[in-house]
Amino acid sequence: MQWPHKLVRAATFACLFVLLVVLSTAALMVATEAGEGAGGHWSGERIAVLLVLTLTFSVVACWTVARAYARHVNAPLRMAEDLAAMTAHSGLRLSDPATEELRALAQAANHLLAARDALESDVAERVREARASLEQERSRLAALMADLSQSVVVCNLDGRVLLYNQRAKQALSPGADGSNAELLGLGRSIYRVFDRALIEHALERLQPVAGDEARGDGRQGIGSAQFVTATRAGRLLRAHMSPVLGGDGQPGALVGDLSVTGFVLVLEDVTQTNERHARRDELIQSLIEGGRGPLGSLRAAAEMLSDFSDMAPRQRDRFLGVIRDEAGALSTQFEKAAAAFSNDLRERWLLEEILGVELLAVAARRIGEQRRGEHRPLAVKTENVDDSLWLRVDSFGLLQALRYLALRLQDEYEVRDVRLSLQRHGHLAQLDLYWVGTFMNNEAAMSWLQDPMSIDGESSPLSVVDVIERCNGEIWFQRERVSHRAFFRTMLPAGEAPKDLPRAIIPAADGERPEFYDFDIFRWSAGSHELDDRPLAELSYTVFDTETTGLQPSAGDEIIQIGATRIVNRRLLRHECFDQLIDPRRPLSQQSVKVHGITRDLLAGQPVITVVLPTFHAFCADTVMVGHNAAFDMRFLQLKERQSGVRFDHPVLDTLLLSAVLHPNQSTHRLEAIAERLGVSVFGRHTALGDAMVTGEVFLKMLPLLAEMGITTLRQAREASERTYHARLKY
Amino acid sequence: MSKKILIADDEQNIVISIEFLLRREGFEVLVAGNGEEALAIVRAERPDLVLLDVMMPKMNGFDVCQALRADPELSATRILMLTAKGRDTEVSKGLGLGADGYMTKPFSTKELLAEVRKLLET
Numbered sequence: 001m002q003w004p005h006k007l008v009r010a011a012t013f014a015c016l017f018v019l020l021v022v023l024s025t026a027a028l029m030v031a032t033e034a035g036e037g038a039g040g041h042w043s044g045e046r047i048a049v050l051l052v053l054t055l056t057f058s059v060v061a062c063w064t065v066a067r068a069y070a071r072h073v074n075a076p077l078r079m080a081e082d083l084a085a086m087t088a089h090s091g092l093r094l095s096d097p098a099t100e101e102l103r104a105l106a107q108a109a110n111h112l113l114a115a116r117d118a119l120e121s122d123v124a125e126r127v128r129e130a131r132a133s134l135e136q137e138r139s140r141l142a143a144l145m146a147d148l149s150q151s152v153v154v155c156n157l158d159g160r161v162l163l164y165n166q167r168a169k170q171a172l173s174p175g176a177d178g179s180n181a182e183l184l185g186l187g188r189s190i191y192r193v194f195d196r197a198l199i200e201h202a203l204e205r206l207q208p209v210a211g212d213e214a215r216g217d218g219r220q221g222i223g224s225a226q227f228v229t230a231t232r233a234g235r236l237l238r239a240h241m242s243p244v245l246g247g248d249g250q251p252g253a254l255v256g257d258l259s260v261t262g263f264v265l266v267l268e269d270v271t272q273t274n275e276r277h278a279r280r281d282e283l284i285q286s287l288i289e290g291g292r293g294p295l296g297s298l299r300a301a302a303e304m305l306s307d308f309s310d311m312a313p314r315q316r317d318r319f320l321g322v323i324r325d326e327a328g329a330l331s332t333q334f335e336k337a338a339a340a341f342s343n344d345l346r347e348r349w350l351l352e353e354i355l356g357v358e359l360l361a362v363a364a365r366r367i368g369e370q371r372r373g374e375h376r377p378l379a380v381k382t383e384n385v386d387d388s389l390w391l392r393v394d395s396f397g398l399l400q401a402l403r404y405l406a407l408r409l410q411d412e413y414e415v416r417d418v419r420l421s422l423q424r425h426g427h428l429a430q431l432d433l434y435w436v437g438t439f440m441n442n443e444a445a446m447s448w449l450q451d452p453m454s455i456d457g458e459s460s461p462l463s464v465v466d467v468i469e470r471c472n473g474e475i476w477f478q479r480e481r482v483s484h485r486a487f488f489r490t491m492l493p494a495g496e497a498p499k500d501l502p503r504a505i506i507p508a509a510d511g512e513r514p515e516f517y518d519f520d521i522f523r524w525s526a527g528s529h530e531l532d533d534r535p536l537a538e539l540s541y542t543v544f545d546t547e548t549t550g551l552q553p554s555a556g557d558e559i560i561q562i563g564a565t566r567i568v569n570r571r572l573l574r575h576e577c578f579d580q581l582i583d584p585r586r587p588l589s590q591q592s593v594k595v596h597g598i599t600r601d602l603l604a605g606q607p608v609i610t611v612v613l614p615t616f617h618a619f620c621a622d623t624v625m626v627g628h629n630a631a632f633d634m635r636f637l638q639l640k641e642r643q644s645g646v647r648f649d650h651p652v653l654d655t656l657l658l659s660a661v662l663h664p665n666q667s668t669h670r671l672e673a674i675a676e677r678l679g680v681s682v683f684g685r686h687t688a689l690g691d692a693m694v695t696g697e698v699f700l701k702m703l704p705l706l707a708e709m710g711i712t713t714l715r716q717a718r719e720a721s722e723r724t725y726h727a728r729l730k731y
Numbered sequence: 732m733s734k735k736i737l738i739a740d741d742e743q744n745i746v747i748s749i750e751f752l753l754r755r756e757g758f759e760v761l762v763a764g765n766g767e768e769a770l771a772i773v774r775a776e777r778p779d780l781v782l783l784d785v786m787m788p789k790m791n792g793f794d795v796c797q798a799l800r801a802d803p804e805l806s807a808t809r810i811l812m813l814t815a816k817g818r819d820t821e822v823s824k825g826l827g828l829g830a831d832g833y834m835t836k837p838f839s840t841k842e843l844l845a846e847v848r849k850l851l852e853t
Contacts, residue, residue, distance in 0.1 A: 292815040293742055293786075296836030300748030303840040308755060315751065322744045428819055442797060474824040476793070489827060491820040 010069070014061035022054040075102055083109055090117045151237075151267040154244065157253055159190040159199065162262065171237065171267055185576045187540045187568035189622055190265075194229060194239075201396050202227050202241045203253075203263065204362055205354075222258055226352055227396065228270065240266045286337040294326040294333065301326070353495045356389040356422045356429060363399050363420060367406045372456055378410050379417035386424050391431075392495030397467040400460060402433055404453040405488055413438045429494045434487030445477030445488070468492075531624065531651055532715040536703055539714060541567040541653075542578075542623040543696035545688045546633045547596040549584050553636045558584035559609055560598055562616055563689030565696055566623065570703065572696045578619045579689045581606040596686050613637070613644035620650055624714060628671045628695045630654040651714060655698050657721035662705050664724070674698050734851050735776060737761040739769035739795065740784035740813065745836070749782065752840055753847070766790025770798055773808060780850055783830070785814040785821065793828055800829035809850040813838075 029046070075097055086092040093113060094106040145152055151168035155161050164184055172184045172193050183193050190199065205225040224242040246261035253260045301322040304311075311319075364380040371377065402420070409415040421432045453460045453467075468475040473492040479485070531539060544564035550557035564578040581598070583606045593599060627633050630652050637648045659669040663677065675682050675694055678701040682694055711717050736758045740746050746762055753760045761776055763769035767789045773781060781799070785792035792812055799805050810832075812825040817835035825833050832846055 289816050292817060292836040293745070296813075296815065296838065297742060297744035297748065299837040300745055300752075300840050304748050304751055307840070308751075311751075318747055319751075322747055326744055425823065426819075428823060430823075442801065446794075472818070472820065474818075474820040476824055476828060478827060491823045491827075493820070 010065050011062040014065050015058040018057040018061050019054055022050055022057070026050050071099055075099065076105075079106065079109075086113055087116075090120055151265075153184070153190065153265045153267070154262060155190045155265070156244075156262040157203075157260070159196070161186055161188050161190055168267060171269055183618070185566065185568075186573060187566075192618070192621065198227060198229055198396060199241075201362075201399070202239070203260075205358065205395075206241070206243050206260065206263075222260065228352070236270050237267045238270045240268075242266075283337050287334070290333045290337065291330060294330040297322055298326045298330070352395065353390055353392055354395045355387075356391050356431075357385055357387045359391060359393070359395055359398070360385055360420050360422055360431075362395075363402045366399055366403050367418065371407070375410065378406060378415075380406070380420065381417065382420045382422075384421040384423055386422055386429075389422060389424055389429050390495040391429055391471075391492055393471040393473075393492060394467065397462065398471060400453060400455075401464040401467045404455050405433055405448065405464065407455050408448060409435065409438075409440075413440060424494060425491070427494050429492045431490040431492060432487045433490075434485050436483070436485050438486070440477070440479075440486055442477060449475060449477070449488075532718075533713055535712055536706065536714060536717060537570055537712075540623045541626045541696075541699070542620040542650075543567060543572075543626045543692050543699060544578070544620075544633065545627060545691035545695060546636060547598060547686075547688050548592065548636060549586060550589050550592055551632075553632075553639050556586065557636075558582075558586055559636050559640075560584050560588070560603060561596070561688040562612065563687060563692045564616070564619060565689070565692055567626075567696055567700065570700060572693070572700060574693070577689060578616060580612050580616070582612050583608050609640055610644045613640055614646050617644075617646040617648065620648070624651045624653060626653045626655065626695065626699050628655045628691070628698075630656075651718070653699070653714075653717055654721060655695050655702065657724050658699070658702050658706065658717065660724040661711070661720045662702060662709070671695065671698070678702070733757055733759050734780065735759045735761065735778040736847070737763060737769060737772055737776070737778040737781045739763040739766070739781060739787065739792070741765055741787050742784070748840065749843070752844065756844065758847075764788075766792065766795045769795050773799060773805060777805075778808065780809045780811060780847060782847075783810055783812050785812060785816065785825070793824065796825065796828045796830050811846060811850060 026047070079094060079097060079102060082094055086094070090113075093110050097103055097106055145163075145165035148165060148167065151171040152163070152165050153161060153168045153172075154163040161184060163186075169184050184190075202225040206222050222243045222245070224240060226238065226240050228236060228238045230236055242264045243258075243260040244262035244264060246259040301319045305316065305319050305323075360382050364382050368377050368380045406415075406418050409418065415435045415438050418433060418435045421430075421434070423430050449464045452463055464475060468490055471492055473490055475488060475490045478487055478489055480487075542564050543566070544562065546559045546563075547561040548557050548559050560582050562578060562580050562582065566573045566576050581603055583603045585608060588598070588600060588603075625634075625648070631654065634648065634652060641647050655671070655674065656669050659666070659674045659677075663669075666673070666677070671691065671694060672682055674680075675698055678698055680694060680697040680701060706712070706717060706720075709720075711720050736753055738746055738749055738753075738760060739762075740749075741764050750760050750762060761772055761778060763772050765788045769781065769783065769787075770790065772778070781795075783792045783795055787795075790798075792814075796810055796812065799808060799810060810830045812830045812833045813836060814821060814825070814833070815836045822833050822835075831850055834843060834846060
């Protein structure tokens with residue numbers, strides 16, 4: 001109800017009340033007079049006086065009510081409104097109200113406001129301090145990492161790179177030929193650099209380690225794992241993997257009681273060290289093994305000559321001949337060993353110490369995994385396992401070999417369950433994969449050992465024998481007639497427990513903050529590859545632009561420049577760029593030169609499109625491509641698919657269409673116009689990279705605006721774009 | 732009757748000495764230059780002992796050993812493996828496949844003779 005109405009009603013009630021009082025007084029007077037004088041007389045004068053009195057009272061009453069209303073109802077309401085405004089903005093105070101009571105109230109409220117303002121500025125100050133210290137911490141980390149002689153890469157469990165240093169980038173760059181397809185980048189997958197199975201194998205081997213009591217540190221931790229692998233450029237890297245432990249509430253894989261949310265890889269280039277070792281090994285090996293035969297013959301012949309001095313001269317000549325021959329052969333052998341330094345014999349670098357029990361447990365799990373297709377998982381048991389036995393093996397290869405043999409038994413001989421055992425034999429370890437009943441002949445077994453391994457479509461160039469030889473072991477197939485058992489038996493040199501196990505990573509105690517690991521990116525999950533339903537804000541983008549010889553791709557116009565940058569976690573990465581000129585192998589039109597300023601001279605000696613596109617394709621991997629009028633650029637890329645051998649089938653978003661979604665009533669959606677509308681400053685336009693940068697900035701500004709329209713996923717953005725596209729086509 | 736011994740080795744120079752030695756000791760000696768030949772001679776001649784070199788053309792010593800042990804009729808044939816590699820794993824493979832003894836080159840001819848006698852007595 002409106003305030004004036006209330007006022008009217010209050011006044012009316014007041015008047016009626018006064019009227020009632022006057023009338024009852026009049027009635028009382030009439031009754032008294034009637035009692036005093038018989039018959040009674042009405043006096044007109046008295047009535048007139050009464051009426052005047054009534055009216056006067058009414059007016060006075062109304063005025064009083066109105067005054068009271070203004071002072072006691074309206075003023076507090078006004079104050080309430082003022083207060084509401086003041087709670088939203090700091091620094092404002094209530095002015096002095098008219099009445100004593102309200103003044104007291106205003107004073108109290110002003111006190112509260114002042115206290116609130118103080119608190120606010122205090123909080124702001126703390127936030128500033130915290131931010132500054134975080135910034136300092138980060139720059140310290142950056143300085144530290146830049147200084148390290150080792151490469152460091154930090155990834156989350158999906159293998160997305162969260163952090164890396166310059167050395168890592170150098171170590172993992174594909175080659176010195178200048179065609180730098182950046183393999184390593186924030187948010188990119190480490191599996192583009194390392195074999196996924198290799199990393200997963202190392203992750204599996206991160207084991208809980210009890211805290212060191214001697215160090216007074218009883219907390220549980222997780223040990224680290226090591227592996228050696230080759231990069232695409234042919235370098236050998238030894239990788240040391242440590243887990244990143246998650247705080248509460250962060251989902252991760254459980255190892256023991258601890259939650260692992262990612263891992264740190266420290267990489268060391270061991271190419272040279274290993275080459276040196278391998279060469280020395282080979283020399284020794286060739287001298288020992290190659291020398292045995294000739295020495296054997298020499299010794300036997302010499303012993304014959306001395307033991308049987310009565311032999312016939314012809315016989316004696318034969319033995320002397322043997323001695324001359326073999327001594328000559330041995331000399332040649334020696335020369336060859338000394339000369340043949342570079343021929344690599346055995347890749348010892350792959351070998352690492354691993355506890356036998358651990359290896360068997362992983363093998364059993366691997367073999368018993370559910371397979372694709374209708375295969376039932378194979379039942380695997382481990383029996384007779386010597387748990388003190390360490391092996392020195394290429395555990396990745398060995399596991400692959402065991403799994404391959406077991407699954408082939410299942411596929412070809414319908415073996416339902418297999419067993420694994422590991423026993424010590426002097427200084428050898430005997431690893432058996434065996435089964436009962438099903439007959440298998442020697443020839444089949446032999447060929448299995450020598451065939452390149454292949455399981456469920458994944459194949460390896462190595463055979464089981466290759467792997468076992470790498471481990472300096474022997475493998476053979478054997479049957480026990482009595483027990484109806486058949487087995488693949490592997491003899492391996494037993495290893496020793498490594499003495500200098502790297503220190504386990506211990507989780508931070510309560511209240512202690514784990515250093516550096518608080519990046520939001522850890523919460524990412526790339527588990528789902530259905531990008532469509534992923535929030536736009538969470539996706540990685542490649543923002544790109546091209547310059548071309550002309551505007552008609554189908555008429556033979558070619559790309560002469562590609563520029564691109566990436567958006568990860570809503571941040572434009574200005575330093576992870578792709579910027580490449582391309583020789584179009586055709587003349588440039590004068591018109592186009594006016595637009596981009598790229599002349600014939602600049603393009604001489606640049607790579608051709610079929611060389612550049614695979615590199616660019618690698619740069620775009622796992623991202624959504626964003627361009628302004630992207631359809632134009634995509635058309636150029638797609639026309640080259642057959643020649644370059646790469647398909648650009650990434651999801652694509654177009655800032656032109658998105659602009660039309662956001663501002664359907666604007667007449668122009670040129671990049672400059674959009675940039676101006678969204679407050680993005682434009683510089684360096686009409687170079688592909690410059691335009692890509694502007695497009696990226698524009699796209700970032702669009703994301704919150706799209707969200708306001710309820711467009712938050714890739715699917716929604718694409719559908720909205722499609723609708724405007726069709727709408728635009730109608731014009 | 733003198734015992735029959737087959738020497739299976741492609742290294743002519745060691746065969747000369749072993750053959751000479753064993754003949755002097757009164758054994759009947761047969762020689763095979765590769766694995767397949769060795770297997771054929773064992774089947775035809777039934778020697779009491781085979782001196783089997785691991786590294787041989789056509790069929791290596793392990794394969795010959797396995798083939799011999801797979802044939803129940805030849806179970807009485809003793810097998811002494813000779814190797815020029817001498818890795819422990821290789822030795823245990825030979826024994827695992829059914830060889831009765833193992834010698835690594837260069838061996839002393841006296842030890843060889845002792846080993847041969849031991850295997851033929853049992």
